[in-house]
Amino acid sequence: MPDPGPDLPMHRRHLLQLAATCAVSPAALADSFPSRPITLVVPFGPGGVADITARTVGQAMAGPLGQPIVIDNRPGAGGIVATQAVLKAPADGHTLLLMSNATAVSVHLVKKLPYDVQKDLAPVTTLGFFELALAVGAGSRFKNLAALLAHGKANPGRLTIGTINVGSTQHLAAELFKARTGLDAVVVPYKGSPAVINALRAGEIDLAFEILSPLLPQLQAGVVRALAVTGPQRFAGLPEVPTVIEQGVPGYSVDSWNALAAPAGTPAAAIERLRQAALAALAQPGVRQTLLNLGVKPQGGTPAEQAALLAQEIRHWGEVVRAAKIEPE
16 A cells, blocks of 8 residues: 555544555465464363264364364353353454354343344354264163054143253253143253253153253163154164154254354455365265264365354244243343
8 A cells, every 4th residue: 555645634644554564365374373272162071972073073164274173161151151151252263152053042041132133143163963863771661652652642641752951952852742642741951961861760750852962872881762853864873763754753853963164244255265174074085084983074165154054043942932931041
């Protein structure tokens, strides 16, 4: 940029010089980003499917990016603590949030969120989708979903369904199942997945709604059985287990998902660099196998696709929350 010359007022010369200094092309920004380690804030504790997904993909992204990705676990408060930590960081791509369908559900469970998830977060890419299973104990009388539904409808109010805490994907999936089937059953919330599985094995509940990751070892050991999976297609790791839709419940499909997001205002070039690194990570056979072993189907996408998914999930789970008469807190 030419020198603004001595005839311009001092403050205008300074502004023009500052603008010239800051006018970095997208290509130059993409080349210089990232300039330091990236922090990926995970709204869940260590060891769960979200945490392992974040660590697996994050480690594989470090190569293409030339910087490590540091996982920062901040569980609790429905993801509010983690999201606020990301939104307080500079919008430069060096701080990311691991989003999930819990991000969409929180819109309906919290009276006054301190942010707008659709306006204040910039989507990067989805990482993977993972469904739930409807499981019974190994000795259960129910050999398929039809038998369970028949028993439940013949004995209203007596069938028990175990899930983790109220408002979780598992809990809302069970409530949606009741609504779609007309089943009069009691949903029993537990503090965590181990408690649900123990209750199922002990015969304290008839059925459990749980994500595949903690169930897979139990299924492989033969101590529980899967009657159905909740995705639109059968899970590749359990090809013999039919979907809920296949067993006569039309339109019933529940997928959980994880995705990357940055604070709104993050430069598009940084978003695209992150997206490309994530896609490269998801293409690695080792990463794909690790995720599949967790029950996660690796799947990247575009920011526009992720934004559409979030909007759709907010609408969908809003209907479920209202039908279940869960009051926001």
